[in-house]
Amino acid sequence: MRGTLFIVAAPSGAGKSSIVNAVLARDPSIALSVSFTSRAPRPGERHAEHYHFVSAETFLEMIAAGDFFEHAYVHGDWKGTARQSVEPLLAQGRDVLLEIDWQGARQVRAKMPDAVGVFILPPSRKALEERMRARGQDSEETIARRLAAAREEMSHYGEFDYVIVNEHFDTAVNEMCAIFTASRLRRDVQVARHSRLLTALLTDGVEAPGSLF
Template identity: 45%
Template sequence: MSNTSGALYILSAPSGAGKTSLVKALLAQDDQVCVSVSHTTRAIRQGEQDGVDYNFVGQEDFSRLVDQQQMLEYATVFENSYGTSRQWVQTSLEQGQDVILEIDWQGRDQVLAIFPHAVAITILPPSQVALQKRLQGRGTDSDVIIARRMAEAHKEISQYGGSQYLVINDDFNQALADLQCIFTCRRLKTPQQAVNHHQLLVELLSTGD
């Protein structure tokens, strides 16, 4: 693990753009990255695990965390509340771990106000038709919910300019490579490399006997 602090990455995308699948693939090949597990008030779904997929809490507990300013960002989506633990993120970064937040554009803007050096990335589908097909292909939502998600997607997409990077998820492998490139480039910056390769730099700059 690096001796420098980790970097904070914010990934935003409309529902159905493939963000979760891309993050899962990224984690499988990059052990320097972890994903923040959000708190939510929504009911746990079949196959989900508390503390792994989400930290499932009641509305009263969620409101208390907000009142105590323990949430880095929070929002209400489809009548359910979601939020990110401020302490967990700060501790992970201090331990040198890169942290991914999977949040919407509003959460992104909240976090950037606190962590202006965070790296914001928006992931978009190749077309509206492709997005709708992906949502329908899940087989988990009614036509009414899909219509709501498409409307929300338009709002999310319209805010792409708030991110420093834009990844189009048309070909999955290419999108994954693009995403990994963003992480790699940040790690190659001089301050990070100067710490990681301190001994090498000392030797290279040595004038000898």
Template identity: 45%
Template sequence: METPGNLFVVAAPSGAGKSSLVKALLELDSHLAVSISHTTRKARGQEQHGREYWFIDEPEFRAKIEHGDFFEWAEVHGNLYGTSRKAIETRLAAGEDVVLEIDFQGALQIKELFPHAVLIFILPPSWDELRQRLQRRGEDHPEVIEQRMANAREEVSQARHFDFVIINSLFETALFDLKTVVHSQRLKYVAQMRNKSQVFAALDLV
């Protein structure tokens, strides 16, 4: 499904810095909108309903699955996550660029529905650094951290299916790389022809 807007999908193992990078990108790019996912997990720290996620219970989530409300959904670390079909379709059809911050399972599902979606995987610089970041968050018990580390092995192995891979060693560098991916997508011929139609018409390119 090709749409006027670009769809960017960002995935990473827990602790790799995905959320921080996407948040910083949104603050820098006013033409980029984030799609807020639904989840059955509890809010962490300062997270708010309708800002980071739509926090709902499992029965409501299951009902949305039955109604076909999600483009994709997956179970991650024992919790359910899903992406609203209506929210994505409406924004892309209006020409907005949308970024999804989801797990690799959802990213690959999105790619099947939107072949033109741009998949971006965030890698940690090392396993030791990933473990330290999870510990520094202070949100999880040691056994939960071990489970996240085990899951990260599988998640990182899926990076080969993504269009771009960014190593989050230095945050500022990783953010620059993420901005570059978004900007380069907007400079593709089809995107420029669509967004700069008057210029293309004046140059007899349409």
């Protein structure tokens, strides 16, 4: 059976990457798709671990070649997910997580309506600004641009299946883990996963196989 595609989006500074990393540490069965970006690495970021860092020219060449599952121009830079980072893993039955923005999420949902979308909100706009500044990675100009764009980004929360308010980090991580667990227990997913068990349980004279769960 195919895996489930999870989409996680948030305005810059809402704590998306920290939450995602904590969830992946708890649930290694989920494969994180590492995005491509045309921006320069921030302090501490490593190529192929946090992003695939490429030039704007290379990114545009990849768009022209049809290499991207989704892509968008965000905060003055290109970001995108390569097809090879998603489609083969889903076909193998792996769950895949995309950490992208709302524009990319809209493209993905158009292609895969059954993808599960999660949007992360900050507890206040003041907290959002404080978190941006606490990172110490962006200039004042960049922070001002991201804050100006945050309201527009947050207005798209209604396009997602679940909303998490990241007021307390541990709570937010637990809530996202609960979403992943609940999604795996949906009826259609369980029917595909346990078709033999259901057949055995509902057929006269056939003993149900043990320990399938």
